[in-house]
Amino acid sequence: MSKFGKLLQSAPVRKAKAFANRVPRLAAHLSAKEEDYRARPPIIVNSLPKSGTHLLMQIAQELPDRRYFGSFIAQTPSMTLRMRSQGEIDRKIAAIVPGEVLGTHLYYTPETEAALRKINAIHLFIWRDPRDVLLSEAHYLAKMNRWHAMHKAFAALPDAETQVRFAITGNGGNYPGAExxxxxxxGWLTSDSCLSLRYEELVDPQTQLGQCQRILDVYKATARAPGSLPSAEMLVDAINPARSHTFNRGGIGRWRKEMSPANLALCEERLGPWLAS
Structure with a gap:
């Protein structure tokens, strides 16, 4: 991506675009009726950060009759890391428009689950092996996102080994440990209100077609007027990780080559239940 392209995808520019869309989005919300949410359910692309948010957004935007306003709901916005209250999250979910597709980083709570059910949302949750998440997060915060509240802390560390350890242990404050x-x-992994997807299976040529078919099946089962649907092959063709402003080449299972034994032991200690073999 060119320097100009990176500028257009920077956090301030993306937030400015979303701000400019607030008026048409509000107008669409005010005119929406309950039956509109049943006919054209919103699609929530929820993710564990650094797990393929934009990849799944590319797929979701290929589904019929979608509206994209640039909105994003984060439990802890990156510029401040302030934890949003449940009331704030509920209000933001209630403001979602029929047919809208938007990205989120939403923690699991029964209240959030209920709020998404109330608007008949198709909830897609993507996650990834936490060891690769932590490698990617350390690189992203140290090298790529200077607007993030933790950028300076990561950039000040002497090497990648120390940065990854910091991503695992946190700072005991607004950036808690990885666990x-x-x-x-x-909690979304055991929720029956969302479709849980593994990043590894969405990028593996052997499994991605089947995963895209799962998304289509959920869409057909939820939307009252599904319209002319793309094929699973068309959804696969929409995947282009390099178009993401957060994309970092490295692939699957980087931790096997890049994570030190000491940091791997920390991951086992803190994240054991969620580690793949």
Missing amino acids: ERIGSYM
């Missing part, structure tokens, strides 16, 4: 940051999402 809390990652564990807060994992």
